[in-house]
Amino acid sequence: MLRATREVVSIDAAARVLDIDRPAAAKILSRWLKQGWLRRVGRGLYVPVPLALAGSEQVVEDPWVLVPTLFGQCYIGGWTAAHHWDLTEQLFNETLVFTTRRISAKRATAQGVAFQLHHVGQKRLFGLKSIWRGSMRVNISDAARTMIDMLAMPETGGGIDHIADCLRAYAKSPTYDGDLLVRYGEQFGNGAVFKRLGFLAEMQLHDAGLSSACRARLTQGYAQFDPAMPGHHLLTAWRLWVPERWRKAAS
Numbered sequence: 001m002l003r004a005t006r007e008v009v010s011i012d013a014a015a016r017v018l019d020i021d022r023p024a025a026a027k028i029l030s031r032w033l034k035q036g037w038l039r040r041v042g043r044g045l046y047v048p049v050p051l052a053l054a055g056s057e058q059v060v061e062d063p064w065v066l067v068p069t070l071f072g073q074c075y076i077g078g079w080t081a082a083h084h085w086d087l088t089e090q091l092f093n094e095t096l097v098f099t100t101r102r103i104s105a106k107r108a109t110a111q112g113v114a115f116q117l118h119h120v121g122q123k124r125l126f127g128l129k130s131i132w133r134g135s136m137r138v139n140i141s142d143a144a145r146t147m148i149d150m151l152a153m154p155e156t157g158g159g160i161d162h163i164a165d166c167l168r169a170y171a172k173s174p175t176y177d178g179d180l181l182v183r184y185g186e187q188f189g190n191g192a193v194f195k196r197l198g199f200l201a202e203m204q205l206h207d208a209g210l211s212s213a214c215r216a217r218l219t220q221g222y223a224q225f226d227p228a229m230p231g232h233h234l235l236t237a238w239r240l241w242v243p244e245r246w247r248k249a250a251s
Contacts, residue, residue, distance in 0.1 A: 002048055007065040007134055011044040041110040042070050063113040065136040067097055070110060071117065074099035075128050075139035078118075078156035081146040086173070087166040096156055098141075098149070100125070118156060127184050143170055144180045151197050152190045160226035164200055171205050178210040182217075191219030199225070199238040203249060 001009065004017045015025035029046055032038045038046040047066070067076060078096035082088045095113060098120040108115045127145025130137050141149060147170055150157025157163040170176055178201075185193045198214025201207045218239060225231050225242040233247040234240070 007047060007136055008041070008069045009038065009046045009048065010069070039111065041066055045069055047111065062133050063095060063111060064133045064138050066110055066113070067095070067115075067138055068136060070108070070115075071097050071099040072101050073125070074101070074120075075125070075141055077141040077146055077149050078116075078153075079150075079158045079162070081141045081143075082150070082157065082166045084140060085143040085146060085170075085175075087143065087146070087169045088162065090158065090162065092158065118153070124188060126187055143173065143175055144177060144184055147181060147197075148184045148188050148193060151185075151193045152188060154196075154226045155228060159228060160196070164204060167197075167200055168204060171207070178207060178213070181210065182213045185214075186217070191217075191221070192223035194218055195223050195238050195240050196225060199235065199240055199242075202238075 001014065001017055005013045009029065011022055011026050011029060014020075014029055015022045018025060018028070020028075026044070029038060033040060033046065037049060039049050041047050064076065067074060074097050076084070076095065077098050079088070079090070079092045080096045083091065093114055094107070094116040096116050096118070098118050100120060100122060103117045103119055106117050108117060127142050127148070128139045129142050130139055132138075147163075147167060150163045150166065154160050154163060157166065181197065185197065194214040194217045198211050198218070201214060202211040205211075215237075220239075222234065222239045222241060225240050225246060229243055231241040231243040231246065233242050233244060235242055235247070
């Protein structure tokens with residue numbers, strides 16, 4: 001069974017491997033659960049328990065292997081992807097996942113690991129990389145797409161201050177691509193992205209080309225630089241409401 005299923009065991013997989021019907025497979029997995037050989041991570045989903053970790057709350061060495069099975073069509077993004085691509089050294093307690101599934105709760109816990117969930121539409125499944133974690137293929141946003149997600153939804157990047165740090169790190173990396181940021185921003189279709197990105201490109205990156213490209217794509221209306229800390233100073237050039245200290249930095 002474990003050779004065939006590797007990291008995650010489902011009822012359907014057990015039925016196929018053991019050549020039995022689904023109810024019988026469910027009973028077997030339930031029995032193994034009670035005997036301590038398996039640990040439940042979701043509805044009808046289990047992971048094997050290594051003997052050395054039998055008394056531990058977390059028995060999966062790499063929680064990322066759970067993501068495709070638990071959350072379906074999805075990808076790892078936001079602050080988790082930023083750390084993976086060396087855009088930040090800051091570690092967050094939750095693994096951030098974007099999923100096409102409709103979610104009723106924004107947080108889930110499996111194997112003692114906390115996941116923060118955000119819904120994403122099919123049209124926004126772009127700019128992703130597929131990487132191997134054990135025997136599982138896991139999707140993760142590439143560095144440019146990670147920046148666009150965080151600029152569109154600052155809460156997924158740990159706030160605008162942390163996002164600004166990540167953008168500076170990305171600009172110094174060998175994979176930096178300002179044109180790709182613009183293309184992704186257009187494809188994402190959120191006007192606030194170009195307002196935030198353009199302001200940061202002008203003020204912190206001193207990237208005139210990127211700043212000009214963002215200015216040419218400004219939409220009508222005004223956006224908060226970070227909705228979590230509403231600003232009261234309007235930068236008309238970027239149609240952004242910014243907090244006091246960001247206004248001072250821009251002046």
